[in-house]
Amino acid sequence: MSWAYCLPTGVAGYAIVEHMDQGTGNVHRQAMQTPETRGWGIIFTYFFMLYFAILLIHRERRDEEKCKKKYGADWDRYTSLVRSRIVPGVY
Known part of the structure; x- marks a missing residue:
């Protein structure tokens, strides 16, 4: 059960990135995979399976x-x- 819960994350890692909309000037936050976070998802999400x-x-x-x-x-x-x-x- 926990393995199936973890699988959709793959080995991805995500960071919350803020960017400003040029048209409206509003700040948006988005979860994006960045080179610095790639691969870190396996440590955090698959820990649940071990636990x-x-x-x-x-x-x-x-x-x-x-x-x-x-x-x-x-x-x-x-x-x-x-x-x-x-x-x-x-x-």
Whole structure:
């Protein structure tokens, strides 16, 4: 889920650039990709994906401990049948 949320940003980085409209004299602000910011998007937007992965693994381990205490032998039987914890075949 978090990976899909991050993908649209690509590896872009954006800066808020102000420019003045010559006709009206109004100042406009626009998010633009500049050479200085190119590539920085990956650090900030993909951090969410890393944060979310750590959050899910931590929660899974807490839930595992609580369920083992609460359900005992039934939980052991369940985990012997269902081997994957978050992603089937991976973890």
